[in-house]
Amino acid sequence: MPEQTEYSTELPPEAEQDTEPTKLTEISSARKQLPSGKELTWLQRLIFGNTVWQRTESPVPYPGRRFLARLLDWSIYYVLWNYLVMVLLRGKIMRGLLLMYLDTMGVMAIMLITEPLLLSLVGTTPGKAVMGLVLRTDEGGKLSLKDSWRRTFQVFADGMGFNVLIFNLLNLTWARRNCAAGKALLWEQKHSYKIKSTKVWRGLAACLLALAVIFLSLPLIYQAAQYPLHRGEITPLQYAENVNEMLARSGNKTGFKLDADGYWHDADGELLADKENPVPQHEMIVKGGKVIGVKLFIRMTAAGRINGRIDQKALLATAFIAAQPEIKMIDLTELARRLSDIQNDYEFEIRGVKVTSKVSYSGYQTDGNYLTGLENDPDRYFENEFTAYLTDQYDGS
Numbered sequence: 001m002p003e004q005t006e007y008s009t010e011l012p013p014e015a016e017q018d019t020e021p022t023k024l025t026e027i028s029s030a031r032k033q034l035p036s037g038k039e040l041t042w043l044q045r046l047i048f049g050n051t052v053w054q055r056t057e058s059p060v061p062y063p064g065r066r067f068l069a070r071l072l073d074w075s076i077y078y079v080l081w082n083y084l085v086m087v088l089l090r091g092k093i094m095r096g097l098l099l100m101y102l103d104t105m106g107v108m109a110i111m112l113i114t115e116p117l118l119l120s121l122v123g124t125t126p127g128k129a130v131m132g133l134v135l136r137t138d139e140g141g142k143l144s145l146k147d148s149w150r151r152t153f154q155v156f157a158d159g160m161g162f163n164v165l166i167f168n169l170l171n172l173t174w175a176r177r178n179c180a181a182g183k184a185l186l187w188e189q190k191h192s193y194k195i196k197s198t199k200v201w202r203g204l205a206a207c208l209l210a211l212a213v214i215f216l217s218l219p220l221i222y223q224a225a226q227y228p229l230h231r232g233e234i235t236p237l238q239y240a241e242n243v244n245e246m247l248a249r250s251g252n253k254t255g256f257k258l259d260a261d262g263y264w265h266d267a268d269g270e271l272l273a274d275k276e277n278p279v280p281q282h283e284m285i286v287k288g289g290k291v292i293g294v295k296l297f298i299r300m301t302a303a304g305r306i307n308g309r310i311d312q313k314a315l316l317a318t319a320f321i322a323a324q325p326e327i328k329m330i331d332l333t334e335l336a337r338r339l340s341d342i343q344n345d346y347e348f349e350i351r352g353v354k355v356t357s358k359v360s361y362s363g364y365q366t367d368g369n370y371l372t373g374l375e376n377d378p379d380r381y382f383e384n385e386f387t388a389y390l391t392d393q394y395d396g397s
Helices: 013-033 042-047 063-088 097-121 126-130 145-159 167-180 200-224 236-249 311-321 329-339
Strands: 133-137 191-195 283-287 290-300 304-306 346-350 353-362 364-367 370-373 381-390
Touching (some): 063 097, 063 126, 063 133, 063 167, 063 200, 097 145, 126 133, 126 200, 145 167, 236 290, 236 311, 290 311, 311 353, 311 381
Antiparallel strands (some): 133 191, 283 290, 290 381, 304 370, 346 353, 353 381, 364 370
């Protein structure tokens, strides 16, 4: 029998010497391209330490265009949040710094809900669409809802620092720097981000649309927020509730409340009484259990400036006039303009509501649209008889 030959599966020593350095070089090169622990931000190491980095280069290294897309989207989310809080949930109209910051957190919540839905359904957002950006899986399909939410959360956490003051600015700066340098960002690891066009008009369009969304929508929302809690035919109790709710929403912290008879009480429930500057009673004109008109008598003797937006008149206008179904948002703007006149008598009708105002004063001098009390006149006074009523229910007598 011929002698059997054993075929070895081992490579000759020379081949091993040639192959091993090649493998080491490839591994070393790959590791060098992917971010090391030192290159990650503190937040990435803390929260996304187990993330498998698959890309080293950003598919869309245009930080400016991506920022404009995000700006337009954020403007839309901001308007949605304000409508939700101020109109639907009837939140405070006057908002301090803390509430304004909490509003930005609310906007982020809208983003975390809305953006994943848009990405999974249409593969883009309004801002991205204007800037020519689309998001797809590596296979070319739309992202699943789960992947869309993961990506949006990574943008919120890593790109925006959870919207925590200072951290958000730092993380946005890091993201912009890395994107401008062509480095892949955390939320670009599993999906294909593509840009269809880099024409200048897209950036201009995004800026103009963002401004339009903010400056055209917010005034309408603020006007809609002026509508009272109860509208239509209202009872004296509902009128009082309208006044009290609007007083609280306007940021008043006195704790004063109007009762169903039109009298004011302090936070302890005691009737307010001030002989020199009495808090005016809201004298309701009632017919068939429904409020068809309200009268105010305002008297002031204090020195200092009286402005056109006397709170009591504004509360009456909101609680009664704006409660009428025929009153539109544009009417509220005209109403506010008319109420600002405290130097002259006036009378006007607005969609079936007659408004009259008679003023008299002494020891006060005009100061633009204001009146200012003279310190050296002890007999100074300002009086304002203000009435609003439904013309088809009351003749004004």
